[in-house]
Amino acid sequence: MVDLKRLEVQARDGPSDPNALAKWRILNRLHDRNETMYYKVLINNIEEYAPIVYTPTVGLVCQNYSGLFRRPRGMYFSAEDRGEMMSMVYNWPAEQVDMIVVTDGSRILGLGDLGVQGIGITIGKLDLYVAAAGINPQRVLPVMIDVGTNNKKLLEDPLYLGLQQHRLDGDDYLAVIDEFMEAVFTRWPNVIVQFEDFQSKWAFKLLQRYRTTYRMFNDDVQGTAGVAIAGLLGAVRAQGRPMIDFPKQKIVVAGAGSAGIGVLNAARKTMARMLGNNEVAFQSAKSQFWVVDAKGLITEGRENIDPDALPFARNLKEMDRQGLREGASLAEVVKQVKPDVLLGLSAVGGLFSNEVLEALKDSTSTRPAIFAMSNPTKNAECTPDEAFSILGDNIIFASGSPFSNVDLGNGNIGHCNQGNNMYLFPGIGLGTLLSGSRIVSDGMLQAAAERLAAYMSEEEVLKGIIFPSISRIRDITKEIAAAVIEEAVEEDLAEGYHEMDARELRKLSRDEIKEYVINNMWNPEYPTLVYRKD
Ligand SMILES: NC(=O)c1ccc[n+]([C@@H]2O[C@H](COP(=O)([O-])OP(=O)(O)OC[C@H]3O[C@@H](n4cnc5c(N)ncnc54)[C@H](O)[C@@H]3O)[C@@H](O)[C@H]2O)c1
Ligand SMILES: O=C(O)C[C@H](O)C(=O)O
Ligand SMILES: [Mg+2]
Known part of the structure; x- marks a missing residue:
């Protein structure tokens, strides 16, 4: 030190x-x-x-x-x-x-x-x-x-x-x-x-290839999706609205790679579940998203469209009515859509330029949210200083890399949240290990995301704090791991770990599962090499 x-x-x-x-x-x-x-x-x-x-x-x-x-x-x-x-x-x-x-x-x-x-x-x-x-x-x-x-x-x-x-x-x-x-x-x-x-070209293929036969997951696709869902639900709560209002959010996503598509799929499914969990709900949920990649707005008019992005391609006629077209720029999309959320997973530093942030001033949300999730720091789509200085106090801000909070000069602090998959992957891994599940199911990932979303108190969320401080990461990870185990038990996937067999695991209460998690966490202590008789 x-x-x-x-x-x-x-x-x-x-x-x-x-x-x-x-x-x-x-x-x-x-x-x-x-x-x-x-x-x-x-x-x-x-x-x-x-x-x-x-x-x-x-x-x-x-x-x-x-x-x-x-x-x-x-x-x-x-x-x-x-x-x-x-x-x-x-x-x-x-x-x-x-x-x-x-x-x-x-x-x-x-x-x-x-x-x-x-x-x-x-x-x-x-x-x-x-x-x-x-x-x-x-x-x-x-x-x-x-x-x-x-x-x-x-x-x-x-x-x-x-x-x-x-x-x-x-x-x-x-x-x-x-x-x-x-x-x-x-x-x-x-x-x-x-x-x-x-690279995204292989990320999805390998995930599909192995996920039902091996105990594996892809952090960039699935971990990021869970963290983003928790953040998006936090942003809804920060508007003073119930989480169930999430399907009404208009979301512009910049970046349609492994992380962006992972987030889009998970957000769509979460909306669909809230809307009744049927095919109609699933279809209607996709109209809440506008996706912009390196070639601009993705529509059905896109040539050689990436099959993973296809479900989110906007209808050309509908876009025409909205004053948009294939390949429209991010600034144009933000201007026309007036979104509640602007989320970046583009790896392009500064993509949320002054023009884009100015356009977000017309957002129809009472509290617009900006997620500049690309890493490392230089790749962040914008800094919290830029976001708060252009849009004022009343926004929610999260970034993938750590930034300091912003002194807004009026006695208020602009809170910078770190929206990084580090809040989920350790708990997903630990929970899977301790449950003994042979696979990492969608339900286990969803349970992890929901537990992270619920981790923040109403008071914190209203202050714009939608992700916890990293200083609490061991406690958060315990919670996430416990949620993953509970879900694995619920789905009958848990086969147990060491002396805790599947039957014993099923008997545990929520608190006992947390205790089981804590008891299985390694601590940095020197092992005893010499045993004293006393
Ligand atoms: N915060 C987190 O937890 C987290 C998690 C995963 C990935 N990431 C970050 O997300 C970024 C992207 O990761 P990925 O795996 O999806 O990469 P990727 O290369 O698979 O995808 C990048 C996407 O951004 C698009 N893009 C490029 N230029 C653009 C522009 N000017 N406007 C709009 N879109 C543009 C590309 O077309 C592509 O769709 C990386 O910086 C990575 O560090 C962050
Ligand atoms: O590594 C990180 O910080 C998050 C994420 O997995 C990324 O690829 O950016
Ligand atoms: Mg990564």
């Missing part, structure tokens, strides 16, 4: 990239030397150091990973290891692995293809699994699947640590991922595999 604090005194110009990287180096060395102390520091100072070991600094770390690399962490499976993975997994020294976070490095945060350097994000996510969910650090495994990279700079960089060839694609690519999945589930049948930062 003295080392870390000394850095702050010396950095006269406030937080800077080199300063954050220097802190990461200190923490990383501690991680290598003394795991228990590392996690003690992280857990006790999570608000301060999550932004170093996780978003946003982890993005910078990934961009520079080949140069920062000192000691290996995690496992690398490469395209050249085909046919060998089954024996490779037995080289990992830990008998038991509970959680794997795997990436192919193809879309790291909003930073694009970083090849094997993306291993940093899997390490950062697993740090949160230990710090927030109390997964034993001896039982986590960061994994990089190296199928090459299409990043020109890395292909030419002599220091690059991965395969310097173009990415595999098609069946060759699938064969590598299939082999990896078979290998890890053979050695550790109870492991949970979190897919992280795969």
Whole structure:
């Protein structure tokens, strides 16, 4: 801590990239030397150091990973290891692995293809699994699947640590991922595999391919969706309206990739459930969304439309009546729609320009909400300063990366919420593990999102606080894990964990489930090596 604090005194110009990287180096060395102390520091100072070991600094770390690399962490499976993975997994020294976070490095945060350097994000996510969910650090495994990279700079960089060839694609690519999945589930049948930062082209396909046979989920598609739903419901409550009014919200989404489409599908389903949970409700819910991607507003007139975006393509005639057309700009869409919510998952920093924010002034909502969810910090669609200064006090603001609250100068504070999937994935993983469910069902994910939404009190929500502070992350994760277990039991998926078999699990009350979760969380304490007789 003295080392870390000394850095702050010396950095006269406030937080800077080199300063954050220097802190990461200190923490990383501690991680290598003394795991228990590392996690003690992280857990006790999570608000301060999550932004170093996780978003946003982890993005910078990934961009520079080949140069920062000192000691290996995690496992690398490469395209050249085909046919060998089954024996490779037995080289990992830990008998038991509970959680794997795997990436192919193809879309790291909003930073694009970083090849094997993306291993940093899997390490950062697993740090949160230990710090927030109390997964034993001896039982986590960061994994990089190296199928090459299409990043020109890395292909030419002599220091690059991965395969310097173009990415595999098609069946060759699938064969590598299939082999990896078979290998890890053979050695550790109870492991949970979190897919992280795969380009959207593969994110959905792999999710569909594995989700009914393996214990896996995709954090960017499913974790983000849950966090966004919790935030959107919070925004409705912040307007002083009941959550059941959610299906009346007009929502403009910028970005139709793995995260954007994940959020859209989940939000549509949530609306449909509130409207009667039938096909008519499901169809009518889609008219609440306007989706803008790199080519502008997505309509049925779009050529070669991405099949995942198709359900949200707007009807051309209807758009004509609204004064919009295929490819309309975000500013035009906001002007015409006057939405309640503007949500960004575009990876384009500054996309919510002054023009877009000015247009949002005409929102028909009593309290418009802005979700600038892209990471890391430079990719945020706008900053809270920009949003509050243009739109005034009466908005709800959330961003994917952490920002400070804004002093509005009139004695009021503009609250900046962090809308990041970190509030869900640790609890989804822990709950799945402790329930013993063989899959991660939609119901379990929905239960997690609803519990997060309910976590905030009425008073907090009315103040514009729709996500909790990260300092409460261990308590939040306990709640989420308990909700996931309850739902797994309800759906008859829970097969139990260790001595808590399925029958015992079914007997537990809500409070007992929470106690069960707490009792299974690892704490950073040195194990007793010498037992005294007294
Ligand atoms: N806050 C969170 O918890 C969270 C979770 C997941 C992803 N993210 C962030 O979301 C971003 C996107 O992730 P992804 O996996 O969906 O990426 P992606 O590459 O799959 O999708 C990006 C989408 O943005 C669109 N886009 C590009 N330029 C645009 C523009 N000018 N206007 C509107 N749309 C534009 C693209 O067409 C594409 O549809 C990343 O920055 C990522 O860090 C945040
Ligand atoms: O990693 C994060 O901070 C959130 C999310 O998974 C992302 O890809 O941006
Ligand atoms: Mg991610």
